Amino acid sequence: MRNSAFNLPNILTYLRILAVPLIVVCFFFEGPLQPSDFSRWLALGIFAFAGITDFFDGWLARRWQQTSEIGRMLDPIADKLVVSVVLLLLAAEGAIAGWSLWAAVIILCREILVSGLREYLATLEVSVPVSQLAKWKTAMQLVAIGFMIAGPAGDRIVPYITETGLVLLWVSALVTLYTGWDYYRSGLKHVIEDSNRQ
Template sequence: MWKQTSTIGRMLDPIADKLLVSAILLLLAADGTIAGWTLWAAIIILCREILVSGLREYLAELKVSVPVSRLAKWKTTAQMIALAFLLAGPAGDKIMPYVTETGIVLLWVSALLTLYTGWDYFKAGLKHVMD
């Protein structure tokens, strides 16, 4: 909206997003909100975040910048909305039916977007590594 950016903001924003998402996923898994097969969605998201962060660090040493795609921004948005629904949990179910189920569906949507955008970053990174 305001289109204001800074060097420190470009560095800290993805770190803050990753920390927030990781902490919430771990806490939701610990309290049993995310369980069974849905744990795989959380694992996919966590692994992608770690791998892409490592790739970005490596490429930064090569002075290569991989821009954040529009789809990656949508992925982050879907993750945040999913986590908000999951955090609302049983209390949210009393206000609006199927809050937890909606959160789980959105978490799987996020996991699929995570796989796709992770592959995009990996392909972009490989081009620079192979050169």
């Protein structure tokens, strides 16, 4: 158990979880939710590192045959922590406001609902595989949030970075909505079958 808990893929997952409070700290360097350009680039760097570990932990676990129960449990938790906390941080800062808040709400609700369904299906010993579109959904979310973290600091180098981030956030929210429905449609038949047996 100790060996599997501290193999390299799992260590990358732990680092991704550790990245969450570090990103938050970056937004409080110069005062509550008043990040300087340096703080934004530092937060973006940490966020990018977290995104890279998201790819490599699963890839290495499969390639080196180091999959583990703790890795399977923590990997989706780490993904949701990174996305959820940074979305809340950007909303508190005001980078995501008005109608764009709905995009963030869609993403957060989908993640919570799917997590609940996945936990229920686990009690039935049913596993619904992650689709390729769902993987692209995660990538789109990370790219959109990366643009939003850069925000005004990015705008000073390349115009419309913030606006591009908002557009990508809406695109990823729509894909998130579709993949959430697709996951529910796949899992719902198992829920109905279990209800009929009771």
